[in-house]
Amino acid sequence: MPASFQFLEDVALADLAFDAEGDSVQEVFEAASNAVMEAMADPKTVGATWERRMEHVESDLAALLFEWLSDFVYWKDAAGVVFSRASISLIRESGQWTLAGTLIGEPVNQATQVLRNDVKGVTKHLYRLHQDNNGRWRVRVVLDV
């Protein structure tokens, strides 16, 4: 089954909730990244003139994803950009996960981009990353908008 995400209708009335899933940790991280990018702007309308690389090390996968998704929010505000794509490399060594990620996008341009929500933060409400009985990785995320 391909990795996917969907925004939820009946969760977090004033904010924006989504479920993301994939067959691997890598896939669920990518699906959640796509959801956050889509929440901010239509990635198809965003160029690739801005890039930032970052690295996070965590023993807890859920904490690692939380940090990574929070990077989108930080750079959106700090650099005034929205995103067209993100790449992730995940390595597990000695009980620690290392995420090397790259965010790619361009400065906000109201004339050329389809802009959506000014996401203010990733929240811990209902936040849960887990592998279900069929081995599928799933996460629920509520974004504060």
Place this chain on the structure above:
Amino acid sequence: MKLNTAMKVNRITDEVWEIPVTEKSGMLVPARIYGTESILRAMDTGVFEQVTNVACLPGIRRYALCMPDGHWGYGFPIGGVAAFDLRSGIISPGGVGYDVNCGMRLIRTDLTLAEVQPRLEQLMTELFRRVPAGVGASGFVSMDRPSFDRVMIKGARWCIEQGYGWHRDLERMEQGGCLPGADPSKVSDHAVGRGMNQLGTLGSGNHYLEVQVVSNDRIFDRDTAAAFGINGQDQIVVMVHCGSRGFGHQVASDYLKVFEKAMRRYGITVKDQQLACAPFLSEEGQDYFGAMNCAANAAFANRQVITHQIREAFAAVFGRSGEELGMELVYDVAHNIAKVERYPEGELVVHRKGATRAFGPGSQDLPACYRSVGQPVICGGSMETGSYLLVGTQRATDDTFGSTMHGSGRTMSRTQAKKSIRGEQLQQQMKQRGILVKAVSMSGLAEEAGFAYKNISEVVESVQRAGITKKVAELRPIGNIKG
């Protein structure tokens, strides 16, 4: 009565409902919810769960309260009010909200609908150009770290010193637009990075700038309205709803992490991780309070810079200065804040999250011009249905730690609202009804459709009947700017 809870809810009056301490293990005080029976019936399960969770927090006094516009929030419900003993109680970012000092500001004018209507398109275009809104928008004020430190400490006063407003504006803001105790050394670089470019920006979500009209037949208390500068002769006013943007959010997120660890040290357990807290007088509690006051001051400054831009836009369109147009501030009031206030129990740390301070006549905390009438309370409705100007009462001071409602409260999720209507369609419908909307995001506009909110008039009637605020005027939208 069918409610979205299995808990026992006792009727105190037709507008006040109480959940006794016996309904949840660990409740230290009863929970009280304000609203008519129909409002109570429509409240989501989250309100009942969350207000009773708040009632379990250490040092809480009298009641955990929820206002009639209440709905589920992170930790506290939106509409939540709770007061904690200064010495034995806690402070919690979940009780303030992520958008620290999200608040409302109302500016009056001498202009009438007849004068503005022919130039409304031009005015809204000018406002849209001068007040950045939406995803990733930056303000026009260039800022370095030392300047931003001064914003954090001085709040709106910094703006006045830079020429963004009038000295007398400060008198008409909660706490003069500057909370004491702000400590920039307690704010992370990450938060500063997010906030430094955002001064003078609206944001998105439910934040907006609205041009409104006050008709003669929608004034309910003529004397108080006059004291607030509202004459009601189809008078034009401008309302602003926004807060501390990404900066405040980062402050809250940073300290939630700090408090999760601190709770273990202080032996505090909470029913919901988003109620993470620390004793108010602990090192962590004081650090958060210092950082939160920085974010609150940045929010006052944000609304002040926006006010400056609004005055400039009106001056450009009508060829007269803001002063000549009578663009005085009516008031600026926070609805996401924690403050130390004095009550019969002593000094308390009052948390208001999606709730407005509503001090009655005679309060020494009010400016001289409002001391005899009470504090203006600005309540924003949906962009389709209008808003209200209310006034605080002694009853609020006595019953609700001087607090009341803040808006209408959502009843439908953003995703559901977007499926129900397209932004362009809504914009067209509103134009036909005489409301001109400029929006950065059409999907964001659809999310804010009027049908996604409670009927604000019913919410306002319920606080009036409960006696915790009185209606002064209804404000009808004619132009709206959204992120």
